[in-house]
Structure formats: C-alpha cells, structure tokens
Amino acid sequence: MTVISPGPLSTVQDLGRPGFGYLGVGRSGAADRRSLRLANHIVGNDKSAAAIEMTLGRLRARFERDAVLALSGAPCEFRIDGAPGRMNTATKLLAGQELRVGAPSTGLRTYLAVQGGIDVPPVLGSRATDTLAHLGPQKLSAGMVLPLGLATGPTSEVDPPADLEAEPVLTVIAGPRDDWFTPGALLTLCAATWSVTVDADRIGVRLAGPVLSRSRTAELPSEPMVTGAVQVPPSGQPIIFLADHPVTGGYPVVAVITGADTDLAGQLRPGQHLRFRLSPGDSGDALDLRGP
Amino acid sequence: MAGMARELRLRRVGDGGLLVELDSLEQVIGLTRALADARPGGVIDVIPAARTLLVRFEPEEVSRTMVGQWLSTASRQDADDDRVSDTVEVPVRYDGADLAEVARLTGLTAPQVVGLHSGAIYTVAFCGFSPGFAYLSGSPAALRVPRRSSPRTKVPAGAVALAGEFTGVYPRESPGGWQLIGHTDLVTFDLEKNPPALLTPGTLVRFIEATG
Numbered sequence: 457m458t459v460i461s462p463g464p465l466s467t468v469q470d471l472g473r474p475g476f477g478y479l480g481v482g483r484s485g486a487a488d489r490r491s492l493r494l495a496n497h498i499v500g501n502d503k504s505a506a507a508i509e510m511t512l513g514r515l516r517a518r519f520e521r522d523a524v525l526a527l528s529g530a531p532c533e534f535r536i537d538g539a540p541g542r543m544n545t546a547t548k549l550l551a552g553q554e555l556r557v558g559a560p561s562t563g564l565r566t567y568l569a570v571q572g573g574i575d576v577p578p579v580l581g582s583r584a585t586d587t588l589a590h591l592g593p594q595k596l597s598a599g600m601v602l603p604l605g606l607a608t609g610p611t612s613e614v615d616p617p618a619d620l621e622a623e624p625v626l627t628v629i630a631g632p633r634d635d636w637f638t639p640g641a642l643l644t645l646c647a648a649t650w651s652v653t654v655d656a657d658r659i660g661v662r663l664a665g666p667v668l669s670r671s672r673t674a675e676l677p678s679e680p681m682v683t684g685a686v687q688v689p690p691s692g693q694p695i696i697f698l699a700d701h702p703v704t705g706g707y708p709v710v711a712v713i714t715g716a717d718t719d720l721a722g723q724l725r726p727g728q729h730l731r732f733r734l735s736p737g738d739s740g741d742a743l744d745l746r747g748p
Numbered sequence: 749m750a751g752m753a754r755e756l757r758l759r760r761v762g763d764g765g766l767l768v769e770l771d772s773l774e775q776v777i778g779l780t781r782a783l784a785d786a787r788p789g790g791v792i793d794v795i796p797a798a799r800t801l802l803v804r805f806e807p808e809e810v811s812r813t814m815v816g817q818w819l820s821t822a823s824r825q826d827a828d829d830d831r832v833s834d835t836v837e838v839p840v841r842y843d844g845a846d847l848a849e850v851a852r853l854t855g856l857t858a859p860q861v862v863g864l865h866s867g868a869i870y871t872v873a874f875c876g877f878s879p880g881f882a883y884l885s886g887s888p889a890a891l892r893v894p895r896r897s898s899p900r901t902k903v904p905a906g907a908v909a910l911a912g913e914f915t916g917v918y919p920r921e922s923p924g925g926w927q928l929i930g931h932t933d934l935v936t937f938d939l940e941k942n943p944p945a946l947l948t949p950g951t952l953v954r955f956i957e958a959t960g
Contacts (some may be wrong), residue, residue, distance in 0.1 A: 477795040477804070478780075479945040480875035480882075579939055589879050591939075632759035632767045678876060680795040680802035682765050704797050704876035712762030715807070735763075 457523070457570065457604060460554070462596035463514030467658075468574050469567075470506040472699065473582035473591075477680065480703050484586035487658055487699045487722030488565050491529030494617060495569035498526035498546050500609035505573030506583035508596065510566045511658075512725075513559045515596070521551045523604065524571035524611060530563030530620065530723060546611035563620040563723040564656075572605035587658045588700040623649070623729045626717045628686065630734060633708035636672045637688070644668060645686070645694070645710060646732045654726045658700040660687075661724050667692030668710060678704040684713035684721060686732075696721050756823050758816055761802060764792075766815050768801045768823075773873050773885045773913065776801055780874075780949050782822040788814060796874040796949050798883070835869065836951055838917065839958040840908050842866075844928035846896070850910060853893045853927075862957060864888045865929065870915060870953040875945060880919040880937030882947035887915050899925030906931045908955065915955075917947070932958075 459466075469492060472485020486492035486509055496505050508515065513532040527534060527543050534541050534557040541547045549555065560566055576583050576593045585592040594600070634642050648665045655662035668688050681687065681704060685697045689707045696713065697705075698721060713721055714735060724730060757769040770776050780796040783803075787794070790809030795802045805815050842862040851858045870884035887910065895911045900923065903909070907918040909926035918924055919937035936946045947953060 474792045474804075476879075476943075477793040477802075478875060478949055479880060479943060480877060481879045481944075580944065591879060629760055629762050632761050677798035677800070679767065679797045679800040680876075682761055682802070682804065684762055702876070703795065704874075709761070712760075712765070714763050 457602050458518045458520060459596045459598060459600040459602065460516040460518060461514070461598055462600075463510055463512065463516075463557070465511040466515050466596040467509050467585040467587070468506050468576055468593045468596075468602070469509040469584045470582055471504055472584050473580045476580055477703050481580065481591065482586060482589060482699075482701060482703050483683065484584040484589070484592065484699050485582065486567065486584075488529050488567070488719045490719040491565070491617075492567045492569070494544065494614065495526045495528035495567040496573075498528070498544060498612055498614055499524050499569045499571040500607065500611050501569055501571065501573050502608060505569065505605070506576065507567050507569040507574060510557060510568065511564060513557045513566050515557045515568065516554065518554045519549050519551060521604070523549045524607070525549065525555070526569050527557070527566055528569070528617070529566040530560035532560045532566050533558040544614055544616050546613075562622070564725040565722055570604055571607045571611070575603040575605035586700050588702060620720075620723055623731065624720045624724075625731045625733050626720055627714045627735050628711035628732050629714060630711050631709070632712075633676070634710050636670055636676070636708040637710055638669045638671045641668045641710060642734070646734050649729050649731055650694075652724045652726050652728045652730065656724065656726050658698055660698055660701055661696045661721065663694050663696065663730075665693070668694060670708070676706055676708050678706045681705045681709070682712060684715070684718040685709040686711045686713065696724075698722055756816075756820050758819070760812070763807050764805055766803050766805075766812060766819065768803075768819055770799055770801065773798060777871055777873055777885070777950065779819075779823055782825045783819070784950070788818050791815065791818075797876065798874070833950065833952050836946060836953050838908070838932050838934050838953060838955050840866065840930040840932050840955045841958050842930040844908065844930045846909075846927040847929045850891070850893050850927050850929055854890055856890065861891065861929065864891055865910070865915065866955045866957045868954075872947045872949050872951040872953065873914075874949055875947070878919065878922050880945035880947070882916055882936070882945070882951075882953075883914045884916055884947070884953055885913060887913055891915075893927050895925040896927060899923055903928065904931065906933060908932055919945075
C-alpha cells in the first residue's frame, strides 16, 4: 500500500516489544490494544500482526493489490474510491483503489488492519514505532510504500464494540507511591473531573485539574514506570503514561490504571473530561480507604 | 546477600506489576542477579532501577502472590559472588568537554580524574533513559560530581560521562545532562545483536585509556 497522506500522525503498531525493559527499551505498541486486536481479528490476522494507528484519522492510501481491511477504535467515516465503508467490518478493496479516512467523531486513535498485516521488518521482535526511543519503522509519510503480508485466516463478523464514553471513568489501583502524597490526594484524584490538555501523545497524557499535593518532598530515585501509571510531577498535575512512556521516571506514581482500562486512556483526546475510580477491593498498600 | 532486608518491601504497580524497594544499589544488583536464573511463566520483565526493581507480569498467567514468593525466595539466596562474569573493556579517549570542569569540581587534576575513572571496576546497575544506556555503579567517591546545571541538547554517541554515583556511555546521540569526560568508539547498542545492549545489568565494566 502507498501512503498518499498520513494525516496528523500515523504509525505502524502491533502489540509491542515486551521483555526488553531491563535494557532501557520500552514495550511501545498500540495505545489502544483492544481496538488493534479487534481490527486484526476481523480481517483474520494473527493477534501479533502489525496495523496502522492513526491519531485523529485522515489517512489516505492507495492499495497496489486487492486487499481486505478493517477499521476499529475511534469511529471515523471512511470511503473507498468514494463509497462509504463501515467501522469494524471486513471491507474488500481492489488493486488501485484509494482509502480515504475522515477525522474521528469521538476518541483519538483508529486502527487500520489489512489482511496479512503490515509486513515491515521487525525490530527486537516487533514492528511497533516507539516515538520516544526512536525504534521501529518511521512514522508514515506521503509516498511511503508499506509491504503487506500474506493473508492468514478467514475474516470475522463482530458485534460493534461499545461506544467510547464522552466522560470515561478509568479504574486505578493505588500506589506504588500514594504514600508520598497528602492523605487526601488519592481521594481528590478519584473525586475530581479532569480535563485532557493538548499535551497528549503516545508517551503520555497531561491532565488539568486540582493539584495533587505531596507529603514527601524528597527526590525519588528513578524507578521503573508502566503503561497506565499516573505520575505526578512537581506541578501536581498528573500525567498518564501511554505505550511509549520512558522506562524509568523520577516522579512518584500515585496510582496505576488497570490493564483493562489503559486502552481507554489511549483514546483520550485533548479537551475531553475524565474521572478515576479506585478499583473495588483495592485497599492500597499504604493507604486503606475502607477503614479498619 | 549482604545487607538484604529479611522482609521484602513490595508495592503494587497496577494489576500486573510488583515493585521491590531496596536500600542500596548493591541490593538492587544482588537481587537482579538472583532473579536471573529461573523465571515463573507469566513474568514479562524484570527491570532494576536505582533503589527499586519492578517485576511486570501477566495477571491471567501468574498471581501476584506467586511473584511475591519468587521475589522473596530470591532475596534470601546468598549472593553468588563466585559467578564468573566477563569484564567488558571500554577503550576511552579522555577528551570530554567537561573534563576540566570535573577536575575543578573534584579538586583533582585532569590526569588524576582519568586515573581514578579508568582504575575502577564498575557494575551495570540498570539501564534506562534511552535504549542501552547503562548506569554503571562503582564510581570512586572522589569522582562524584553533580549533573550539569544546564543539560546539553545534543550529546554525541559514545560520550563517556559522570553524574552522582554513576558513570555511563551514551549509546547514541541524545540530549543529556551528565558531565562528559571522554568518548569511546565501542558500539554499546546494536539492534543486530542479541541482546542489543552490550552493557546489561550485572555486567562488569572497565574503562581503558586509549591513546593516539
């Protein structure tokens, strides 16, 4: 397939390169793994196949051979040589046809899976573009030709996934450094409505809201970070780490979004609001909100 | 291992992580080594840092309790001090832009800085900052200098640098705030190699002064 126009940001992503954190290499991969998996499933790809992650849509591409594609994630209108297509549906194209994707109505990231997968050479076992570490393929640019792999499995029909919520509630588990904050900070985190600032990329999403105050002002020796970590720099305004987060960080993490909800964090768009809630049954390690 | 706390201090990191808090870099290195051999299935990553070590795991495949027990057992093992570890030798030309400043900060002459830096044996404590960037512990106390007050936007690949209790080699051009004392032509991160990083946690390292 040939990229005519990449839109604001399109990258190749798969499930990332786990297991290299000890070498300072992060996992990277799709910011919304569930939507990537769904798109791959629909076109019959292996779950590890690489697809294209569009940020705010608007990719235009021409297919040089017959292909089957599916779009999942942030809902976009799209057309194939002018004919409208449907999200989450296996869609055939003929050689020479052009795909034109609009901007998503909600959410941020839309996944384009093509039967056979995007077959660029893997780096450390993954085709993901790590925008922080500069590993993996270059981000898509006009004129770039992406090789497609051979079709593997049959296509699938799926029930459309639930719509993205306008004001999602992300479940967090307290810690590891909730005790570095004033006792009310975790409650504030979970009571406030936060807004997503424009400072939002594959590395992290900076939020705006009430200040989360620290009780310990000592410098935290750099410690390992994870996707979904809610890190609080000195400003008191939290940052949610996404797929390309740094492997280590020097600011305390007040709470971590559960694995199931980190995909929702990957769909947060600037200007949107969100809330957090503490995972049911989570007593935290250092702060028991359930009382004695 | 020496000085290892009897009860491990563990902190939850979401639903797929456990963070071990330790008292010193030496304990981090010791536990990293003790965990190197047998990993339970479902453990994805063991990531050491300055005073902590993170285990990432798939909660569907292995329970937090099991990971905790594995960590606890490993922490009670005696350090395998006899383990033979090859020492990686890093040839360095000590011509870094901050060598004079490091001499001023430490009250030493530049040749004394070079002599101390190349006279020590270091251990890779952990990697971070960028792929293959190894934090080497074992700096002589006399060489402990602060980071530069103003970081450089571009530090060249191969730069050998100092800051605080660490020394290291920048694997490729990047921003950086450490004091540059020299450079090496040795490639420390190569995607064609397995593992791609030359300086992996636990590796012993010596710097050799290169001349000419």
